Amino acid sequence: MAPPRADYSVYLVTARSQVPAGVDYLDALRAALKGGVTLVQIREKDVETDEFLDIARKSLEVCDEFKVPMLINDNLSVALALAPHVGLHIGQSDLPVSQARALLGPDRLLGISVHSVEQARDARTSGADYAGVGPIYGTQSKAGIVDDDVLGARQAAQIIEALDGLPAVLIGGLNQQTAARALFGASSPTAAPAGIAVISAIMARKDTEVAASELAEQVAAFKASRAEQSAEQLRAAFGAGSSTDVKALVERSALLLSSLRNGSPPLIQTLTSHVSSTLSANVTLALGGSPIMSAQEAEADDLGKVTGAVVLNIGTIGAESRRGMKAVGSAANRGRKPVVLDPVGVGASAFRKAAVNEIMDHTQITLLKGNAAELSAIAGLSEVTSRGVDSGAGSLSDPIGLVSSLARRERCLVLLSGKTDYLSDGARTLACENGHALLGAITGSGCALGVAIATGLAAANSAGEAQKSTMVKAQPDDLIAGALMGLLCMTIASELAAARPEVRGPGTFIAALLDALAAMDAETLVQHAKVRLV
């Protein structure tokens, strides 16, 4: 006999201490199973073996009623004292998996906690049936977890790939608000979580059955969306489109500009520095978008329902806007709206690095934009240093390699801004030679480029054919064309503005730049674009 084939979709880990007053633990367990829990682990941290065994026996009767497999947390002797279909979950500091497997025999379900790629590689051949991957987010249900332990969905995706087919269950801070984001964020074209494990999202609720059924619904929707996509579609869904016809992509971006001019203006929610706020709002307006500069956590949900795209720019980030960025990023992901991240000066301080990591752990970014120093810092290179919010000494030896590998790692578009701008979706990289040096002479032009790109992505998201299961609605080719639209509008407008006879320096240039942006049309964009595939 082999271990029971488990359904890891909604894995309940129990905690009697979290059951609300007035609710009986066994009734709660029954309700959770009714709601759709597919696997149960009995976790008792502060009881003697006798009491553990007693509660496990009673729990097993309920699980057996629903024909749902049950496991014991950590305590091998309790698992062995129960019926032969009861399994065991152990952690990295418990007995080795191979030893547990030898003592349990081949037929009981055995799970191991995994926190790193290295542990995942070991788990593959250890004899475990599945891995619990976490903590994905912060949690109060397990003592001793500190910020540094939190993996985030992006690291979880790397761990799941390293598990190489061993089923993975996400755990830690998962609930009705975070589960979908974690499931999609921890997926890659070739690997995905088998389910979620939760304590508080079910145990601490009075309406246990509803809580479990809400989670079951989210996991089922996630699984259905993956099943209905072919491998090719999945690759595309992570940003790698198919067209390498640069002329067609430029023409597509010009068409998006026309649709933007002729449709109703998309709301571009911009969380940006107070230095660049006015210029960014004016650039949005000139392109045909409608700016809203709100960083308020309290209105993130309401605005998320009506925004076309979001810009998270950390230029002058503080405690309040940091919370706002988390909430706005989540709302955008839920509504499948594009998110542009502008990690201004990320290499300059540990505070900025932590803020960017936090955003990228909680939000699936659509486009990451940065200069050489910013993208180097995010990629973990030290070729270019930061000088405040600008690039300092050094140069990139392989800008194309940097943008394409970052795009693949983060599953988003990446734009490296500089004398030549590089735009990559991981499969294709475009080099754009447009732009005028006066852009570097005015403050906030880089931030304004971020909102121009967000406006292009918003146009792509509403023009593109809706996809069912990705983090945005636009098709990948539309998405890269939308980003190109914003980039070309800004850089070509800067060339046209600088050539105006009345422009004598940065002051007159700002006015001419806004005029040129407002006058930009599809024909001008196609005529002036200097884009090549590299």
Ligand SMILES: Cc1ncc(COP(=O)(O)OP(=O)(O)O)c(N)n1
């Ligand atoms: C499904 C699942 N994944 C991970 C854990 C954590 O187990 P462990 O690391 O042993 O920590 P404790 O639960 O013993 O505190 C789990 N229990 N279940």
Ligand SMILES: Cc1ncsc1CCOP(=O)(O)O
């Ligand atoms: C046991 C455990 N292991 C890692 S996180 C965690 C607790 C999960 O609890 P919750 O679902 O309430 O965050």
